[in-house]
Amino acid sequence: MAKIEACLFDLDGVIVDTAKYHYLAWKRLANNLGFDFTIENNELLKGVSRVRSLEILLEIGNYTATEEEKLKMAADKNEWYVEYISKLKEDEILPGVREFLLELKANGIKIALGSASKNSMLILNNLGLTKYFDAIIDGNKVSKAKPDPEVFILGAEELGISPENCVVFEDAKAGIEAAKAANMKAIGVGDKTILGLADKVVKDLSNANIDIIKF
């Protein structure tokens, strides 16, 4: 069994719960357009790119828009979202995450971010976590969305570690699929019924330690 030398982390839903802020911003857009957007609807957008999220939202509202209007909508939504996450503080880091990153570092394991979000740097900086990452691959560096493996392949390349020596931590089904397509181990963080393709699933990282990356 290949030894794990690097951990690649998704951001939203693994390191911090930003879904609530995405929800507030998407709901504000939907309400401005004259329809509602529920917390259940928001589940459909987890791990999904900004552009695809907007398409799903417009489908829910049965709302037709031109490409130009869509660009404006996505920009508005992001402006509101950035307003919310600009206030993010270290106390919003999900339980156990910082301790786990420190333990990985102490054990010589490389750490990378693999996120679809174009706001990753702002979030990591506000949480005071940027210094723990040896490589950061975010939505500004990739052209293909998860489940395409691009984001994780680039992360492994930047770290200089072979994919089979990497493990991915993900809360979205598409992210687990991306990890598997990259030929990496995958640890699901969240609901076992959704993340069944993963090699292991944990509820959260509150009790995570170095043993979790032993397969």
Ligand code: BG6
């Ligand atoms: C993912 C989130 O990490 O990033 C999605 O789970 C989000 O909900 C996507 O749409 C893109 O994020 P951003 O910050 O670039 O709009």
Ligand code: MG
């Ligand atoms: Mg996620």
